[in-house]
Amino acid sequence: MADEQKPGGSEAPPPSGSEAPKPPAKPAADAAKAAPPKPAAAAHPAPPKPPATMAATPWDSDLARELKTHFGEGITETSTYLGQNFLVAKPDSVIPILEYLKLEADFDYLVDVTAVDWPKRAERFDLVYILYSFSRNERIRIKTFIPEGFKPETATGVHLTANWLEREVYDMFGIEFAGHPDLRRILLPEEWQGFPLRKDYSILKQDDRWVQENLGIPSGQ
Amino acid sequence: MSDTTFLDSTELVLNMGPQHPSTHGVLRVILKLDGEKVLGTDCVIGYLHRGVEKIGENRTYAQFNPYVDRMDYVAAISNGLGYCLAVEKLLNVEVPARAQCVRVILTELNRIASHLLWLGTHALDIGAITPVFYCLREREEALKIFEKYCGARLTTHAFRIGGLQYETYDGFEQDIRDFNKWFLPKVDEYEELLTNNRIWVGRLKGVGVLNADECKEYGVTGPVLRAAGVKWDIRKALPYSGYEKYEFEIPTRENGDTYDRYIVRMQEMRQSVRIMAQAVEAIPEGPIMGKVGKVIKPPVGEAYVSIEAPKGELGYYVVSDGSTQPYRMRVRPPSFVNLQALDRMVAGGLIADVVAIIGTLDIVLGEVDR
Amino acid sequence: MNLLKKVFLVDLFQGLWVTFRNQNPKYIYTEQYPAERPKVAERYRGAPRLNINPDNGETLCIACNLCALACPETLIVVTSERNETTKRKELTTFTYDTSRCMFCGLCEDACPVDALELTQDFEMATYTREGQIWDRQTLEEGPKPTQYKC
Secondary structure (H helix, E strand, C coil): CCCCCCHHHCCCCCHHHCCCCCCCCCCCCCCCCCCCCHHHHHHCCCCCCCCCCCCCEECCCHHHHHHHHHHHHHEEEEEEECCEEEEEECHHHHHHHHHHHHHCCCCCEEEEEEEEECCCCCCCEEEEEEEEECCCCEEEEEEEEECCCCCCECCCCCCCCHHHHHHHHHHHHCCCCECCCCCCCCCCCCCCCCCCCCCCCCCCCCCHHHHHHHHCCCCCC | CCCCCCCCCCEEEEEECCCCCCCCCCCEEEEEEECCEEEEEEEECCCCCCCHHHHHCCCCHHHHHHHHHCCCCCCHHHHHHHHHHHHHHHHCCCCCHHHHHHHHHHHHHHHHHHHHHHHHHHHHHHCCCHHHHHHHHHHHHHHHHHHHHHCCCCCCCCEECCEECCCCCCCHHHHHHHHHHHHHHHHHHHHHHHCCCHHHHHHHCCCCCCCHHHHHHHCCCCHHHHHCCCCCCHHHHCCCCCHHHCCCCCCCCCCCCHHHHHHHHHHHHHHHHHHHHHHHHCCCCCCCECCCCCCCCCCCEEEEEEEEECCEEEEEEEEECCCCCEEEEEEECHHHHHHHCHHHHHCCCEHHHHHHHHHHHCCCHHHHHC | CHHHHHHCCHHHHHHHHHHHHCCCHHHCCCCCCCCCCCCCCCCCCCCEEECECCCCCCECCCCCCHHHHHCCCCCEEEEEEEECCCCEEEEEEEEEECCCCCCCCHHHHHCCCCCEEECCCCCCCCCCCHHHEECHHHHHHCCCCCCCCC
């Protein structure tokens, strides 16, 4: 159930950023049907629109069928959007799926591990693994929804690339990976408190205590 | 170390600090040494972390375009291309053929500029001071073309979502042709300086070997992967922006050591000139901007698009929630993933090899840290 | 043959010959700034300028605020007042903070009347931080760097 956040759920952009004027002489094309422009939405006491979700279509191929038969319950959805295939799996089946894909289906290159924060959802984080197979020339995305505080298993046993990529996910989101050989902050200083890419961390916020102690700036910014 | 006396221990921890002339930026490498031999390394990065991904969530799609150049600041045009392709994929808009062709020309020129800077600084690290002057002189010519086209040399902001902002200037084609003609003999000149030079070969051959399986395990892409023998290039495997129309080869070598990476990048420069020569003869007429509205609001969804940047696979994973600002703007930086392999490549080498290996990985800290 | 090449340092001399070849004065590439100022391209994104209508000396800006909305750093502040006789908005103040500007050109692209333009001036240094925040007058006249005689 790839239930994406409804468009009104994003925090209100600063007034200067609400339009992106393009250079003149462009057809005023119609943008997404999902969200009406913000001033109009505020003025309308219209009936509430259902939250817009990603227009994904089901993905049916040999690989999808193979995975579904092998993992059954572990995979909740296989879809494709804009020509990019992805599957949604339960958190516990992610590592077995990665292993299976590496050994049986030749997806030997882990392109990226990242996360997305949907604070209003019960399962707060979207953990995304992107894999690529050299021999098949195919890319696949594996998504899983995990609640806050859940510790997913590390993928370093399957792909060595995941080492630093998972460290970055931990650094930015606070998702700890169980079994990771060296889980510590990578981009931010070791003693930093807070996880910046979470939606409740304001863009202007810094760890005031760390800045005061280490940089000597009394205001903390 | 606490219960052995100072004289007994043979292991020394040395800090190759963030301020170092050879670490190509603010990279800190903590080396565990036994004499001059390196037993292990630990990279500390994040000195240039500017929170680009967080900024991406707070700017509109068009406003984020200039920030993207500042990640891999050496080759800014590729970053812009990757970002525009990702947003165009989300919007499902088609870029006109003329825009695609000019994009290819500028991207290949950008690849040459990036490899020239790589060659100059890598040679400088090894100790050859002359190449850096020549490479930067050649790079000047490429930057002059960028400046004439879009107004800036380094942080170009050349592409827009949906196509191009600027029409090519008068004399663009002639400039590119002149550049091609003038530049190819220069590559021969660099090869004359370095390729058979015994000091160069002695410093680079056999150093930092990373074979094909290790490359795939560590997720290393770009010239490093091609030097290990894997003939893979995103421009051929998953072509974008009209690359399928041009004929070019993918240079590969077998050993996967530093010398091979040098040869691969020199060959790539020649192939780039070849692509530019083909593209400049075949620029079609037509519009330069696709059908994009004044306000860019992609439908709810996500997309991952990657391009072959000079350093490897540069990917953008954009999640849109239907508003004018991206919900998540993830950048998959090639230098970050390539730098992970430093530990494996250095194992057993000398300190001087660490410098050579950091140079050959061609990392840009702006991209590693974002 | 290879031994002779090795002993007589043939490959090293080959490289040295390239270097000596390049000592020819016609290859000198250094630009002697500030004696000779570099000629920048026509489209160079340098210092901003508010253009003035050459016929009647009035500003071209219509105070539409599109440049302020386009700027990623929100460093443009445009204020205007409504002119009762012509029933149009008239520009009063225009503040541009060049210290935060990244010279991306989005404001220039957004301006519908070509009033705001990024010129070819790049010498914009000031002694104070406040001097970097340009008001309408500085924008219309342009930065006036001190010319030093070399």
